[in-house]
Amino acid sequence: MTEERQNTISSAAHDDAANWYARLSSGEATDGDIARHMEWLLEDPSHADAYEQVAVAMRAAGVAEDAARQHYAGDFVVGGKPALGSKLFGLFTWPQAATAFAAAAALLFFVIMPTMMPGEDHYGQQRYEAVAQVERVELADGSIMSLFGGSAATVTMSEDRRVVELGAGRAFFDVTSNKERPFFVRTGTHEVRVVGTRFEVVRAERFARVAVNEGLVSVSVVNDKDAAPLLINPGKVALYEAGGAGPAITEVAAATIGLWADGVLTFRQAHLGDVIEKIAAIFPEHHITLADEELTDLQFSGTLVVSNAARMVEQLGALLDLEVQVTDTEIRISRS
Amino acid sequence: MFDWVKARKKKAEATVHGRSLDELFRIQRGPLIRFVMAKIKNEAEAEEIVQEAFIRFQNKYDPVETASPEALLARIASNLLIDRVRERDARAAREDAWGKLHTAGADEFSPVASVDPARALDAKQRLEAVMALLDTWPEKTRQVFLLHRFEGLSHAEIVARTGIPKSTVEKHMIRAIKALACLRDEE
Numbered sequence: 001m002t003e004e005r006q007n008t009i010s011s012a013a014h015d016d017a018a019n020w021y022a023r024l025s026s027g028e029a030t031d032g033d034i035a036r037h038m039e040w041l042l043e044d045p046s047h048a049d050a051y052e053q054v055a056v057a058m059r060a061a062g063v064a065e066d067a068a069r070q071h072y073a074g075d076f077v078v079g080g081k082p083a084l085g086s087k088l089f090g091l092f093t094w095p096q097a098a099t100a101f102a103a104a105a106a107l108l109f110f111v112i113m114p115t116m117m118p119g120e121d122h123y124g125q126q127r128y129e130a131v132a133q134v135e136r137v138e139l140a141d142g143s144i145m146s147l148f149g150g151s152a153a154t155v156t157m158s159e160d161r162r163v164v165e166l167g168a169g170r171a172f173f174d175v176t177s178n179k180e181r182p183f184f185v186r187t188g189t190h191e192v193r194v195v196g197t198r199f200e201v202v203r204a205e206r207f208a209r210v211a212v213n214e215g216l217v218s219v220s221v222v223n224d225k226d227a228a229p230l231l232i233n234p235g236k237v238a239l240y241e242a243g244g245a246g247p248a249i250t251e252v253a254a255a256t257i258g259l260w261a262d263g264v265l266t267f268r269q270a271h272l273g274d275v276i277e278k279i280a281a282i283f284p285e286h287h288i289t290l291a292d293e294e295l296t297d298l299q300f301s302g303t304l305v306v307s308n309a310a311r312m313v314e315q316l317g318a319l320l321d322l323e324v325q326v327t328d329t330e331i332r333i334s335r336s
Numbered sequence: 337m338f339d340w341v342k343a344r345k346k347k348a349e350a351t352v353h354g355r356s357l358d359e360l361f362r363i364q365r366g367p368l369i370r371f372v373m374a375k376i377k378n379e380a381e382a383e384e385i386v387q388e389a390f391i392r393f394q395n396k397y398d399p400v401e402t403a404s405p406e407a408l409l410a411r412i413a414s415n416l417l418i419d420r421v422r423e424r425d426a427r428a429a430r431e432d433a434w435g436k437l438h439t440a441g442a443d444e445f446s447p448v449a450s451v452d453p454a455r456a457l458d459a460k461q462r463l464e465a466v467m468a469l470l471d472t473w474p475e476k477t478r479q480v481f482l483l484h485r486f487e488g489l490s491h492a493e494i495v496a497r498t499g500i501p502k503s504t505v506e507k508h509m510i511r512a513i514k515a516l517a518c519l520r521d522e523e
Contacts, residue, residue, distance in 0.1 A: 015514065017517070022506055025484070026490060034364065035367050038410065039370075041406055045411075048410045051407045052403060054513055057516045058403075058513060058517075059403045064462075068486060076486075
């Protein structure tokens with residue numbers, strides 16, 4: 001049957017399928033595009049076949065990811081060779097973008113570039129600080145760093161390594177893979193080494209915490225070179241307490257790690273139970289409770305700015321006209 | 337005290353084109369109803385068929401395995417419609433374009449594509465074929481494709497990153513998609 005169906009796909013259907021795939025995956029597909037696409041699929045059985053063939057081919061191309069990243073590493077670098085628009089500025093899209101970003105964020109986000117010199121390619125050192133809210137920045141190698149409000153980090157890019165010193169606070173990383181240039185995050189007491197992955201590091205007064213969303217990282221203790229590094233898988237959270245013996249390992253849903261990295265949580269007709277679940281995933285140390293079970297089904301649509309647990313729940317309470325009580329032990333939501 | 341965190345079972349929310357399945361259904365309902373109404377001409381029955389298609393789709397859809405959720409939904413809806421038409425008139429259904437392609441057991445959809453060119457190549461062959469293809473592409477086509485496919489950048493983000501004009505990014509993407517979809521034919 002497959003053969004029979006194959007023969008029915010015209011080259012026009014193939015071309016249309018490729019156009020539709022490009023449109024729908026562009027990041028700008030409108031509701032109208034999606035509706036018209038469905039109309040096109042239903043027009044003729046061969047359209048669904050052609051589209052599926054394109055979608056399968058695009059997905060299957062994923063097998064080449066590692067090889068392509070290694071072979072065409074320059075294509076992934078911001079301001080890298082193939083992207084050269086002009087000789088003068090092509091290589092410096094990063095500091096330009098970072099400066100523009102800093103200017104837009106005005107008082108909330110500072111970028112200092114003490115060692116960035118023309119001619120150093122995209123290597124150099126840069127300090128980032130998120131004052132009041134989550135800040136997201138693309139690093140020179142294309143990796144994304146999200147800094148929680150009140151956090152600061154210094155990023156040093158060199159030929160053989162990428163190093164982030166997390167001065168204080170909480171950061172989530174989406175690291176581009178580059179085996180030749182490992183990526184390190186240092187908290188003072190610990191060093192996290194990574195090849196290409198998504199993970200979160202917290203540096204607090206009394207503890208350090210590392211949680212992995214995707215990939216694999218290894219954590220070593222800075223002052224104990226003999227200790228074997230700890231490998232952390234997705235969904236695992238390693239908590240190192242000051243004075244504690246070893247890390248306490250807990251497990252969570254991997255997708256909830258770094259949920260805060262966009263700076264906002266957006267909900268559309270979500271149940272209050274799900275909304276609270278997401279806030280609690282960001283702040284596992286807080287206990288958020290609902291006065292009665294029926295509240296879980298209350299619907300909420302809106303955007304919450306990621307700040308702290310109490311403020312986020314209060315913001316939610318104000319939007320839904322609910323009462324929020326914050327005590328030392330819990331954040332409690334009840335009907336007004 | 338009711339502790340909902342423990343009470344709830346976590347379920348990953350599937351999204352297609354940045355939309356939840358509910359939103360997707362809301363958008364696709366119109367075209368599906370019109371498609372069914374063209375054959376059935378009974379609004380209540382059309383609603384019922386489309387609703388049934390959504391339910392079956394949700395049971396079959398696997399975000400990891402399904403390459404094209406839209407194609408899966410279109411096929412389920414089409415086959416449900418044909419079943420319904422056949423119940424009414426077997427002869428008419430045989431002459432139907434969809435009916436010709438409808439086979440017994442078609443409701444037992446695999447979430448994986450039924451037409452799967454990728455299956456013709458094993459992973460190693462595919463890897464080599466994709467790398468060979470990338471090598472033949474113009475530099476910009478390759479970069480646009482790599483940034484889109486492996487960095488997950490939208491077209492607008494590729495424009496910001498590379499300075500390549502948006503209409504050109506689209507052309508490069510379409511060229512790359514067509515070439516990849518034809519991989520098996522070149523073997």
